[in-house]
Amino acid sequence: xxxxxxxxxxxxxxxxxxxxxxxxxxxxxxxxxxxxxxxxxxxxxxxxxxxxxxxxxxxxxxxxxxxxxxxxxxxxxxxxxxxxxxxxxxxxxxxxxxxxxxxxxxxx
Amino acid sequence: xxxxxxxxxxxxxxxxxxxxxxxxxxxxxxxxxxxxxxxxxxxxxxxxxxxxxxxxxxxxxxxxxxxxxxxxxxxxxxxxxxxxxxxxxxxxxxxxxxxxxxxxxxxxxxxxxxx
Numbered sequence: 001x002x003x004x005x006x007x008x009x010x011x012x013x014x015x016x017x018x019x020x021x022x023x024x025x026x027x028x029x030x031x032x033x034x035x036x037x038x039x040x041x042x043x044x045x046x047x048x049x050x051x052x053x054x055x056x057x058x059x060x061x062x063x064x065x066x067x068x069x070x071x072x073x074x075x076x077x078x079x080x081x082x083x084x085x086x087x088x089x090x091x092x093x094x095x096x097x098x099x100x101x102x103x104x105x106x107x108x
Numbered sequence: 109x110x111x112x113x114x115x116x117x118x119x120x121x122x123x124x125x126x127x128x129x130x131x132x133x134x135x136x137x138x139x140x141x142x143x144x145x146x147x148x149x150x151x152x153x154x155x156x157x158x159x160x161x162x163x164x165x166x167x168x169x170x171x172x173x174x175x176x177x178x179x180x181x182x183x184x185x186x187x188x189x190x191x192x193x194x195x196x197x198x199x200x201x202x203x204x205x206x207x208x209x210x211x212x213x214x215x216x217x218x219x220x221x222x223x
Binding site: 034043 | 148150151152164199201211212213216217219
């Protein structure tokens, strides 16, 4: 079993849709949970950052962490074509681990 | 604020040849990382430096990969000899402190193709 599992997609949605991206993990030591966005041929950039369980909202983006279920989510409201990218979940408890990434396409 | 700089952006070599990648982190960032990202996969840590000391190189294939960080700033990652399975994007990242908080800043990567 991988430490971090993420559905690679691809995921295609129409503009304006609500997008839900998810990861599961197995290591209870993870305390920091991140979502990185990676545009084609670019490096990942930090999008959302959450410590421990709970929700965090930033504009159209909401990150949720459920440590009891070892499950994290990223929601994108009113999705835009500019949101088309690969979304990587990442977790850290000292060492950092990335998911495989979900490729998202938002169609105009 | 200048970001993480990497070069070259693209490199094509034949198997058994050698290649070197260079990284200049964000000024003041003590921790530097080299990640390997194979197509369709998430980044995998190869080596982590704290200033100019190695913190973690457990996943670095030491028979062919080497890395150094001179004077705690720039870093070089070398592959010699390259294998077909080394085809990947090599990402350099830096952070102000260690990876525990997860706030890494990545460069655009160096894309390696081994023929």
